[in-house]
Amino acid sequence: MSVVIWSDGALREPTDPLVTGVDHGLTVGDGVFETCAVYDGQAFALSRHLRRLRRSALGLGLGEPDDAEVRTAVRAVLDAAGPDTGRLRITLTGGPGPLGSHRFAPDEQRQTLVVLAGPATRAEVSRVVRVPWVRNERSAVAGLKTTSYAENVVALAEAYRQGADEAVLANTVGELCEGTGSNVFVERDGELVTPPLSSGCLAGITRELLLEWGAQDGLPVREAEPGELPYTVLDDVASGRAQLLLSGSIRNVSPTVRLDDVDVVPGPLSLQAQRLFQEHVGRDLDP
The missing domain is CATH 3.20.10.10 (D-amino Acid Aminotransferase, subunit A, domain 2)
Structure with a gap:
């Protein structure tokens, strides 16, 4: 099963270029994420995960995530994903930034949001x-x-x-x-x-x-x-x-x-x- 990807307002192919080389999430790991289990095409405990995504983003000094945009992206990837989908991943970074650890202020950031759905293997023990x-x-x-x-x-x-x-x-x-x-x-x-x-x-x-x-x-x-x-x-x-x-x-x-x-x-x-x-x-x- 392939991974379904949403980025910058639309579904993307796995081979599409999505992130600039100066994205602060790529250069210094300046980002936050959430992983949800997926059951019957629905992300489990999504509201709690999005609340924690917000806490993590604010705690890291990123701007507040756009809840409506994240939910739109989640729905898009889950609607496009197959019945065997078991995992949803939401990643939010500070977007393009300096090459060092210093980052732009939250109101100057152009955040990167990527949402993916794909398979998951669960073990009972x-x-x-x-x-x-x-x-x-x-x-x-x-x-x-x-x-x-x-x-x-x-x-x-x-x-x-x-x-x-x-x-x-x-x-x-x-x-x-x-x-x-x-x-x-x-x-x-x-x-x-x-x-x-x-x-x-x-x-x-x-x-x-x-x-x-x-x-x-x-x-x-x-x-x-x-x-x-x-x-x-x-x-x-x-x-x-x-x-x-x-x-x-x-x-x-x-x-x-x-x-x-x-x-x-x-x-x-x-x-x-x-x-x-x-x-x-x-x-x-x-x-």
Whole structure:
């Protein structure tokens, strides 16, 4: 299946030139993005993703996205995409800019918006490795979904090298933080606990919904207190004293079955969370 692309007001071919060589998103990674799952031709939780796109853009110092234009582009690519489409990607950059890190002021920017729809592969379970690199919870872009993804590329490549599909990172003070493209939940002592946003993790949409829906349905799931989940909690996962659950827009809610070189068994709450999430998805595609 080919990728469907919208840019500058129209659908484009994959071989069409879309971005200038001086686009600040290309030269210095000065951009933000969102990825949505697609079900039956509709982007899941689009309104929440667009709110986060706005937060990321403003947090990065970009001008505010044009919500109506983004929605028009989303509808265009999904209407043109085939039935096997599973992923939507929205990318917004500062547009043409200087060759260095300095950028034009928001009112001087001519932003670049590119929206794509294409295939996605979902796995019911996850295989995870620990890596030596960390998230900087005090970074200027902590918690923003930016296009500066080189750290994630390197960490995920290491995961694939070891036969896994995700890498989980600590932050600079040794707390459990997140995966390269996922949030994490630890199942122990009869509850699911996820690192707080102060750890430097992204405010994931799937994470957010699982916390909300879990509270509605009586699932014991909550955000951890700062420092409650040290990175060493993964030793408990490896030994079977705890379990690890991942969440993400394409991954959805996915229990971990392998950590490093150790097979682990998903916990009952992790499996319950997976079922709960899919049931809610079936009832409302824009919660």
